[in-house]
Amino acid sequence: MDKIKKIIENTGKYLQGVKAELKRVAWPSKQELRASTTIVLITMIAVTAYLWFCNEVFSRLFQFLR
Numbered sequence: 328m329d330k331i332k333k334i335i336e337n338t339g340k341y342l343q344g345v346k347a348e349l350k351r352v353a354w355p356s357k358q359e360l361r362a363s364t365t366i367v368l369i370t371m372i373a374v375t376a377y378l379w380f381c382n383e384v385f386s387r388l389f390q391f392l393r
Contacts, residue, residue, distance in 0.1 A: 355363065
């Protein structure tokens with residue numbers, strides 16, 4: 328029974344710590360969030376296009392060498 332009581336107490340302390348940490352987090356504004364999301368999407372599209380291009384080049388090169 329003591330083990331269960333200790334687990335419940337520790338869980339409560341842990342959740343209080345989580346709540347305190349979340350209050351200290353510097354949350355981004357809507358404008359910052361939009362800007363960051365836009366940068367991520369543009370970067371993702373650019374990397375995807377680059378990898379597609381490399382895939383096409385190497386595929387055609389290997390087909391030519393066959």
